[in-house]
Amino acid sequence: MNGPAIGGRQMQRSGQQHQRQFSSDHFLLDAAGAGDSKWLQSSSSHQVEYSRMLRSSQRRMGGEFLVSVDHPATPSRSSSQRRNGDDVSPSELSPGILDLHSLDTELLSEISVPGLYDSSANFGFARGRSFDDPEPSFNGAKQMGKTQAVPESNNLLNKEKPGSVAKIKVVVRKRPLNKKEVSRKEEDIITIEPSYSHLTVHETKLKVDLTEYVEKHEFVFDAVLDEDVSNDEVYRETVEPIVPAIFQRTKATCFAYGQTGNGKTYTMQPLPLKASNDILRLMHHAYRNQGYQLFVSFFEIYGGKLYDLLSDRRKLCMREDGKQQVCIVGLQEFKVSNVDTIRELIEIGNATRSTGTTGANEESSRSHAILQLVIKRPVDGSEAKPARVIGKLSFIDLAGSERGADTTDNDKQTRIEGAEINKSLLALKECIRALDNDQGHIPFRGSKLTEVLRDSFIGNSRTVMISCISPNSGSCEHTLNTLRYADRVKSLSKGNNPKKDISSASLRDSTAVPLSSSSSTMPSPETNHFVANGSNRFGWPKQIEKETSSPCNMERVPRGRDEVHAAASFANYYKEQSSGFTTPEDYDYPQEAFEQEKRSWRNGKAETYYASGFEDKPRRVDAPMKRKDVPDIDANSMRSDDDLSALLKEEEDLVTAHRKQVEETINIVREEMKLLDEANQPGNQLDDYISRLNTILSQKAAGIVNLQAQLAHFQRHLNEHNVLVSTVGP
Numbered sequence: 001m002n003g004p005a006i007g008g009r010q011m012q013r014s015g016q017q018h019q020r021q022f023s024s025d026h027f028l029l030d031a032a033g034a035g036d037s038k039w040l041q042s043s044s045s046h047q048v049e050y051s052r053m054l055r056s057s058q059r060r061m062g063g064e065f066l067v068s069v070d071h072p073a074t075p076s077r078s079s080s081q082r083r084n085g086d087d088v089s090p091s092e093l094s095p096g097i098l099d100l101h102s103l104d105t106e107l108l109s110e111i112s113v114p115g116l117y118d119s120s121a122n123f124g125f126a127r128g129r130s131f132d133d134p135e136p137s138f139n140g141a142k143q144m145g146k147t148q149a150v151p152e153s154n155n156l157l158n159k160e161k162p163g164s165v166a167k168i169k170v171v172v173r174k175r176p177l178n179k180k181e182v183s184r185k186e187e188d189i190i191t192i193e194p195s196y197s198h199l200t201v202h203e204t205k206l207k208v209d210l211t212e213y214v215e216k217h218e219f220v221f222d223a224v225l226d227e228d229v230s231n232d233e234v235y236r237e238t239v240e241p242i243v244p245a246i247f248q249r250t251k252a253t254c255f256a257y258g259q260t261g262n263g264k265t266y267t268m269q270p271l272p273l274k275a276s277n278d279i280l281r282l283m284h285h286a287y288r289n290q291g292y293q294l295f296v297s298f299f300e301i302y303g304g305k306l307y308d309l310l311s312d313r314r315k316l317c318m319r320e321d322g323k324q325q326v327c328i329v330g331l332q333e334f335k336v337s338n339v340d341t342i343r344e345l346i347e348i349g350n351a352t353r354s355t356g357t358t359g360a361n362e363e364s365s366r367s368h369a370i371l372q373l374v375i376k377r378p379v380d381g382s383e384a385k386p387a388r389v390i391g392k393l394s395f396i397d398l399a400g401s402e403r404g405a406d407t408t409d410n411d412k413q414t415r416i417e418g419a420e421i422n423k424s425l426l427a428l429k430e431c432i433r434a435l436d437n438d439q440g441h442i443p444f445r446g447s448k449l450t451e452v453l454r455d456s457f458i459g460n461s462r463t464v465m466i467s468c469i470s471p472n473s474g475s476c477e478h479t480l481n482t483l484r485y486a487d488r489v490k491s492l493s494k495g496n497n498p499k500k501d502i503s504s505a506s507l508r509d510s511t512a513v514p515l516s517s518s519s520s521t522m523p524s525p526e527t528n529h530f531v532a533n534g535s536n537r538f539g540w541p542k543q544i545e546k547e548t549s550s551p552c553n554m555e556r557v558p559r560g561r562d563e564v565h566a567a568a569s570f571a572n573y574y575k576e577q578s579s580g581f582t583t584p585e586d587y588d589y590p591q592e593a594f595e596q597e598k599r600s601w602r603n604g605k606a607e608t609y610y611a612s613g614f615e616d617k618p619r620r621v622d623a624p625m626k627r628k629d630v631p632d633i634d635a636n637s638m639r640s641d642d643d644l645s646a647l648l649k650e651e652e653d654l655v656t657a658h659r660k661q662v663e664e665t666i667n668i669v670r671e672e673m674k675l676l677d678e679a680n681q682p683g684n685q686l687d688d689y690i691s692r693l694n695t696i697l698s699q700k701a702a703g704i705v706n707l708q709a710q711l712a713h714f715q716r717h718l719n720e721h722n723v724l725v726s727t728v729g730p
């Protein structure tokens with residue numbers, strides 16, 4: 001049975017032809033090791049042997065692009081059928097290209113997790129060795145001449161209790177200037193104070209009189225990572241702290257956000273592998289006898305549709321069960337027990353992903369790629385029954401965001417992609433915002449991306465957002481947009497949730513500094529929060545003034561009507577479903593925890609309902625919803641219609657106010673432009689212009705004198721009238 005091609009697809013767009021291929025040295029296959037791995041059942045019970053897939057990949061490496069992958073439980077679809085649009089129309093299907101270019105060598109290098117786990121050698125794991133292999137455990141400690149009573153995986157557990165990790169963490173990563181930017185002599189306009197998680201954008205602006213000045217925009221995030229920070233450090237700062245949490249019924253999500261070409265893929269690609277390494281360590285040491293299993297799946301959302309990246313981009317369909325649990329029907333999940341297998345799967349998925357060319361990135365990801373690591377435990381230790389989900393870690397490499405204005409050189413397809421991407425990014429922001437405000441209604445239905453991620457965001461969840469920015473002056477506006485997006489997410493995370501970390505309030509300040517007088521605008525000692533540290537490229541000491549601003553003191557981004565509707569409709573749906581009741585037996589949940597949760601229901605905590613979302617009980621996803629399946633919803637987690645109306649009203653008012661402000665600004669700018677235009681008319685010297693203005697002014701002054709005379713005249717008449725009235729009588 002011939003399956004479709006995994007890779008080697010071509011893209012033709014606006015006459016551009018683009019193709020990337022696997023390079024054999026990027027694709028390390030271990031046929032012997034492959035036998036260790038099992039291709040396990042997915043939600044729709046596809047049974048496929050992983051070793052067959054690897055054989056297919058090997059054939060492709062040998063130069064064949066069309067390969068066979070057997071799908072015994074799947075209808076046969078040849079590659080030609082797919083090309084003919086048998087299951088996906090050509091317009092829906094991006095002719096994706098092999099994308100190993102950006103699979104940087106970090107993926108292929110020896111996996112080491114410094115810090116909490118010094119290296120794989122510490123546990124005596126050789127590459128390619130299964131974690132199930134006997135004996136390797138603590139040889140490393142001996143090798144290092146240390147005696148370790150507690151495995152490092154336990155140290156990790158002790159160090160990073162799930163509750164100690166902020167619910168939302170926002171990290172910014174700046175990439176270095178690329179060759180093109182250097183050749184254009186573009187300036188690096190971002191200065192970073194890593195120890196203060198502080199970042200400044202120096203935006204050069206022009207005044208009306210064409211003099212230059214620099215406006216400083218300052219931001220503080222949970223962490224800011226400079227261009228020389230390695231991917232290992234990025235992992236340590238972002239994902240490593242949340243790994244233990246996924247053994248504690250947490251669903252965690254890490255995603256990269258930013259303009260196209262800013263390093264999202266570069267940042268995201270190594271993370272799942274590093275995380276898998278840590279997860280497997282914990283599974284095989286701290287949780288050795290718990291029977292946990294690790295599963296990997298990898299899919300993409302392109303044009304609002306889902307495609308399995310580990311199953312030849314087969315089209316998937318998303319369903320929800322009665323508990324609003326997301327189920328992706330047909331998604332292949334691999335049971336994995338060693339890092340090399342995961343590496344291979346990631347490479348296959350990356351190679352299959354839809355990419356294209358944008359103005360800013362020749363190899364731009366045009367889809368959202370979602371890689372999920374799921375920890376499960378078999379029910380009653382039986383492999384026959386579907387295993388239960390313990391925790392999940394999702395990695396999302398978002399498609400690049402682009403402004404419509406930047407896509408003028410692209411074709412219609414790219415612009416449609418861009419619109420779809422922007423819509424989902426906006427929806428994602430709205431969901432994070434709503435979640436972090438502990439709002440009862442979350443507008444998940446705003447996009448396919450947020451629908452799919454619904455169960456990763458609710459309940460006991462952790463979210464890490466990595467905002468990727470470029471340093472060049474030409475991208476200043478984009479950079480500010482990205483940082484404002486991140487700032488908004490961060491500021492909201494300081495909302496009314498007492499668990500949130502309040503130590504690093506988000507700051508933002510814009511300071512205009514004329515280029516010519518930069519030295520005179522040094523902050524006063526009282527306002528200095530940082531010690532001077534050299535000077536930056538603008539010749540100023542790297543001394544930064546900052547002003548604390550309330551998290552609320554930030555720009556409100558007007559929201560579209562669609563999202564308001566989405567929020568409302570989800571709230572209604574939510575309400576409709578809220579009459580059911582759940583019992584502890586419905587969940588794989590300790591009684592003690594259930595009782596604790598029950599107490600918090602009474603205390604009015606919205607989290608109660610969500611905590612139940614961890615169950616992955618076997619059920620027909622399309623079966624009619626039973627009342628028993630419907631989760632109980634805390635009254636406080638559900639907003640009344642009045643609350644909702646008030647919220648909508650507030651949003652509308654904000655939008656109106658914002659629009660008014662924008663209109664006013666536009667009018668002022670128009671006026672200034674008009675004046676400038678007049679001044680620039682041929683033959684209109686500035687002196688003439690000023691003298692004309694003076695004439696107008698003197699005419700106005702004469703007019704005022706005239707008005708004053710008329711006023712005096714009227715006053716006289718009034719006095720005469722009053723005299724007459726007092727003499728003659730009324």
Ligand SMILES: Nc1ncnc2c1ncn2[C@@H]1O[C@H](COP(=O)(O)OP(=O)(O)OP(=O)(O)O)[C@@H](O)[C@H]1O
Pocket residue numbers: 102174175176178227258259260261262263264265266267358361363364365366398399400401468
């Ligand atoms: N921190 C970094 N250090 C070195 N090179 C980087 C860094 N970040 C990105 N790059 C390089 O910049 C280029 C673009 O990066 P990447 O493809 O990751 O961008 P992207 O944000 O994923 O773009 P898109 O959204 O269009 O997919 C790549 O060649 C990548 O290797």
